[in-house]
Amino acid sequence: xxxxxxxxxxxxxxDPFLRSFDTSHPDLLEISANRSWIxxxxxxxxxxxxxxxxxxxxxxxxxxxxxxxxxxxxxxRLFDLLGIDSQIKIHEHEPAGRFIPLTQITDPDKxxxxxxxxxxxxxxxxxxxxxxRYIISELTRNVFEHSQSKIGAILCxxxxxxxxxxxxxxxxxGVGIKKTIAESYPVKTDEESVQLALTPGIxxxxxRIGGTDYNAGAGLFFIKSIAKVNRDFxxxxxxxxxYKLLKTKNSSPVRLYGDPFKDKHSKGSDFxxxxxxxxxxxxxxxxTEEFSILLKMISDTYSKTVKERRKQYYKQARFI
Amino acid sequence: xxNINIFKNTGNFAEDKxxxxxxxxxxxxxxxxxxxxxxxxFAGVESxxxxxxxxxxxxxxxEFGSEVLDRIAFKNxxxxxxxxITIVVDYMQI
Numbered sequence: 001x002x003x004x005x006x007x008x009x010x011x012x013x014x015d016p017f018l019r020s021f022d023t024s025h026p027d028l029l030e031i032s033a034n035r036s037w038i039x040x041x042x043x044x045x046x047x048x049x050x051x052x053x054x055x056x057x058x059x060x061x062x063x064x065x066x067x068x069x070x071x072x073x074x075x076x077r078l079f080d081l082l083g084i085d086s087q088i089k090i091h092e093h094e095p096a097g098r099f100i101p102l103t104q105i106t107d108p109d110k111x112x113x114x115x116x117x118x119x120x121x122x123x124x125x126x127x128x129x130x131x132x133r134y135i136i137s138e139l140t141r142n143v144f145e146h147s148q149s150k151i152g153a154i155l156c157x158x159x160x161x162x163x164x165x166x167x168x169x170x171x172x173x174g175v176g177i178k179k180t181i182a183e184s185y186p187v188k189t190d191e192e193s194v195q196l197a198l199t200p201g202i203x204x205x206x207x208r209i210g211g212t213d214y215n216a217g218a219g220l221f222f223i224k225s226i227a228k229v230n231r232d233f234x235x236x237x238x239x240x241x242x243y244k245l246l247k248t249k250n251s252s253p254v255r256l257y258g259d260p261f262k263d264k265h266s267k268g269s270d271f272x273x274x275x276x277x278x279x280x281x282x283x284x285x286x287x288t289e290e291f292s293i294l295l296k297m298i299s300d301t302y303s304k305t306v307k308e309r310r311k312q313y314y315k316q317a318r319f320i
Numbered sequence: 321x322x323n324i325n326i327f328k329n330t331g332n333f334a335e336d337k338x339x340x341x342x343x344x345x346x347x348x349x350x351x352x353x354x355x356x357x358x359x360x361x362f363a364g365v366e367s368x369x370x371x372x373x374x375x376x377x378x379x380x381x382x383e384f385g386s387e388v389l390d391r392i393a394f395k396n397x398x399x400x401x402x403x404x405i406t407i408v409v410d411y412m413q414i
Contacts (some may be wrong), residue, residue, distance in 0.1 A: 055414060089375075112336050130367050137335040137369050210411065213379035214341060218411075277384055292403035295370075299407035307414040318361070318407040319402060320393045 001026055003048055005033035005073075009040045011224040011233035011244065011280050017044060018242060019273040029055055030063040038069035042099075042156035043235070043280030047078055049102045050171045050276070052082035053151040060084055071072040074172025077101040078158065080202055098123045103188035108144040111137065122159050124165060131167055131226055131283055132157070138219040139279050140171040145206065147174025151275060164310060166231075166283045173276040177238040180204040190267045192247030198236070198243070198260035200302040210306060212313075213270065218302060225318075226255050228263060229279050237278040243267045256302030258305030327364035334368040340375035348380055352388060363396035364394075367387035373408040381412040 002022035002095045009017040015232055029051050034280040035262035052060050062084055065073070070086070072078065081102050105111060115133050123134065136155065143153035149172035157168040178193040181204040187193045196202045203217030211217045220236070226270075227245055229232035231254065246264045248254050257263055325399050326348050329339050360376075380388060390392075394405055 055325060099327075108338065110337075112331060112333060115335070116331065116333060133335070133367060134369055135335055137333075138371060141335075141337060141371060210378070211374070213344075213382070214337060214375050216370065216374040216378065216408075216411075218374070222370055292399040292401070295400075295403050295407060299403075299410065303411050303414055304405070306411055317389055318393050319403055320395050 001028065001030070001051060002030045003047065005038055005040060005044065007034040007037055007039065009044045011043070011235050011282055012042055012247075014041065014044070014059055014235065014244075015266075015268070016296075018237065018271050021274075027059060027142060029054070029060045031060065031137070033070070033073075035066045038072065041169060041280055042084045042158050042167050043171065043278060045078055045102055046154045046156045046169040047278055048169040049081045049104075050151060050154040050173050052084075052103060053154065054173050057083035062086075065137075066172055075099075075101065077103075079250075083152075094104065094232035098161075098265065100155065101158040102154060104152055104154055104229060105140055105143075108141065111140055111144075121155065124159070124166075124285075126319070127291070128285050130293070132168070132176050134285070134291070135168060135223055135226065135281060136170070138223055139168075142219055143170065143172045143174065143277075144251075147172040147176075148182045148278060148300070149174030164285045165281070168283070169198050169278070169280045171276065171278045172270070176275060177277055189269065191267065192242050194236055194238060195260055196273050199305070200258050201306040208310050219257075221302060222295075223279075223281060224263075225262065225301065227283070228256060228292060229254050229297055230295050232282040232284055233280070234282070235278070235280045238275055238276065240273050241267065241269045242271050246310070252313055254297075256301035258308075321357045321359060322347065323359045323361060324348065325361050325363070327362070330365065330372075332364055332366040333373050334362070334365050336377040337371050340372045344376050344380060348376070348392075351381075352380065352384060352391060354406055357391045357393070359393045359395050361395040362398075362401050365401055365402045367400065368404050370407060373404050376406075377408055378412050379407070386413050 115186040140153045154171045181193040183204045184207045203211045203215045205215045206212045231248045244266045
């Protein structure tokens, strides 16, 4: 396999990076990087790390990096995670950034503690923490429940001061969405599978509307919707298919849809095959809706979508 | 009446679905089966996830029907927790 870390790869322009991934010779990983400057989304790092973690250090060849940003890769723990010597020394007086370095999570029992300990590294205001914790929890739990990823979940996040945005990447090298959705739905393509996975109330664990006792089929829909309401990017890439939610213009009203293909998006079914699932999401911190209001907007669409399939008498919860 | 303290099990971020399932199976369901009322106390819980609340409640509503909500009270819920509980209670009844 060959993966090249480019000069620039953010969710908006990530397609060339994904297309450049060479999946041949899966027992070897060659990592190269732009020689001048590296400016990349955390999901790119998480992807590189996940490829390396599927192999032994002796199967990884990383070219001598020359870009000034190689220190960034070191600080984000890419080389530590892969067990390779970067020959880079971090100076002790370097300023602390607001980021969660590459982290491999293999034990679901430790996830709550991880989130509690790591999210403060982003130095967010209390009201900004809620969506971040929510996103990290839901996406990582998805990996444990569905992916069968031998390396667990690889996570990375960073706050960007200039744009006031948090960018999050969570990646696994598991069975991919098509296999999990196909347990309950007759899907033929990765595209169909991802479309279903993003639809509220649909989960591969059951055909029953609204899910099982343990799984509602709502997680990915909620996360995509958080990105949509905040007018941010969201991508999901599994098998040969990549779906990208595009930003809603500030001048346009935000509309949530149960069918992800009704959102403003781009997609492609001709990407290099990814064994597993990649999720990248941006969350801008400018004028974000109160999280509880945001969730209410999302739930209205969720309920409407599920209601189209089934209706029952309902009562309201009692709060004391 | 059975009082269930969520914070004691989860800390201030209630997101562990396995814990939610355990609370449902070991505390909520048995109490409801014996016609008891249940108070689920979220004091100290700053936030939760839809997945946690779904694992905590969905099967309760499925098994006992919507009427069971007359025997369950949610206590000390902040706006976020209240919002997510309402989401799950709503969609489990459609």
